[in-house]
Amino acid sequence: MATRKEVAARAGVSEATVSRVLNDVGPIKEETRQRVLQAAKHFNYAPNAIAQSFARGKSGNLGVVLPYVPGVHLFSTFYFSEMLSGIGAAAKERGYDLLLKFRSLETDNDYELLFQRQKVDACIILGARNTVEERESLVRLQAAKLPFCLIGQHYEELRCNTLDADHVQGSYLAVKYLLDQGHARIAFLNGSPAYSNSQDRLKGYLKALGERGIAFDERLYVEGNYSRTSGYQAAPYILEQQVDAVFAGNDRMAIGFMQKLRELGRGAGQDMAIVGYDNSDAAQFTEPPLTSVAVPFYEMGSLAAAKLLESIDANDEKEIFQEKLSTHLVIR
DSSP, rough: OOOOOHHHHHSOOOHHHHHHHHOSOOOOOHHHHHHHHHHHHHOOOOOOOOHHHHHHHHOOEEEEEEEOOOOGGGGGSSHHHHHHHHHHHHHHHTEEEEEEEEEEETTOOOHHHHHHHTTEEEEESSOOOOOHHHHHHHHHHHHHOOOEEEESOOOOTTTOEEEOOOOHHHHHHHHHHHHHTTTOEEEEEEOOOOOOOHHHHHHHHHHHHHHHOOOOOOGGGEESSSSHHHHHHHHHHHHTTTTEEEEEEEEEHHHHHHHHHHHHOBBTTTEEEEEEEEEEGGGGGGSOOEEEOOOHHHHHHHHHHHHHHHHHHHHOOSSOOOOEOOOOOOOO
């Protein structure tokens, strides 16, 4: 294996110059840079990754914080698997590795530790909630000028990098479709209001009803936790309300609801209309196939990572991005 000293000798420069060229540190004459690169190519020399990190003052890692929920197979969920695939693709394209950190929803909000231990250069946070502890931790990150981005969560009082889908639009399209099909008594099975996307879906639901002059009936509003089990458990209560359609905040809850419906001898699409949300792979394989709102999770992850890494590579701390991608209804 060639050494840095051999590369320096062949290029006719010092070892320090070889280090600066290969680590892209400091001004170097183009002629000198090309000689070093040709010498390195001749010996098939690659610098040590750890040494490169120290030279650049960067770890080369993009942190991704995920919620730890006991008993939940996180990577099997469409939301997280698609999002992580997008983040990973964008990070790889820019020469970064991913460092995943799981955090307890109740006790672990110290995002700064990832940076303090020099493990990551920037951080993407998934599954953030609207709690006092969460907001305080994010404010500390901002005050320390540590680069991060929230996906799927936004706060009215906190201006930071965020990337999300337009869930008001998505929910509105789903409920409007049900109304256009002649359904007026539509139950809404939503997720926790601690998530801003749950609040946005409720806004879309209310907007669609309001346009038709239908008053909000709180008996038709049910909160689950985005799991299949919560959809299954909510079904008996919703059926008691004599509804003719159900809009679920994600496909997992819709599928759980459909399962219970079958057990009770009633058919989705026959006795009751059901629309889901996310347009997960499972939606097209249910019986009958599930109409659902398509959310560009992969694109959200990819764009968030790309914009965040571009900002730190350019040392641009002032530019804040806040974007929402469009959703659309997939009718089955």
